[in-house]
Amino acid sequence: NVKTVTMDLNFYYQDIVRACFPNAQIVIDRFHMIQMLTRSFNSLRVKVMKTFDKRSRQYQLLKSSWKLYLKKYDELEKIHPRYNWHYKDCLTQAQVVMEGISANTA
Structure with missing residues (x-):
C-alpha cells in the first residue's frame, strides 16, 4: 500500500x-x-578560485564574499555599493556576484 x-x-x-x-x-x-x-x-x-593568484581581484571576489553566492539573486543589494578592502572597490552585492561568476582564468 x-x-x-x-x-x-x-x-x-x-x-x-x-x-x-x-x-x-x-x-x-x-x-x-x-x-x-x-x-x-x-x-x-573554490576550484576556480584556486586558479587565481591569492592577491588578485578575482580570487578575493570568489573567496571573501562566498556567502553572497548562496543567496537568491533577488535578495542581493543592487543599489547601494559598499567599499570592500579585499578587492579595494565600491560594489553592490549583485556586482560582486556577477563579477565573480564572470571571472576568467584566461
Whole structure:
C-alpha cells in the first residue's frame, strides 16, 4: 500500500526500501538535494578560485564574499555599493556576484 518513500541519498536505504516496498516510488528529499547542490557549487567556486593568484581581484571576489553566492539573486543589494578592502572597490552585492561568476582564468 506504500506509494512513495522519501529519503536522503544514502545508497543502502534504496536497497532496504526496494526490499520492503517493491512498488513504492523513491523520492529524494528537498533538503538533501539542496545540500548536494550547495556543496557542488562551493566546490566548483573554490576550484576556480584556486586558479587565481591569492592577491588578485578575482580570487578575493570568489573567496571573501562566498556567502553572497548562496543567496537568491533577488535578495542581493543592487543599489547601494559598499567599499570592500579585499578587492579595494565600491560594489553592490549583485556586482560582486556577477563579477565573480564572470571571472576568467584566461
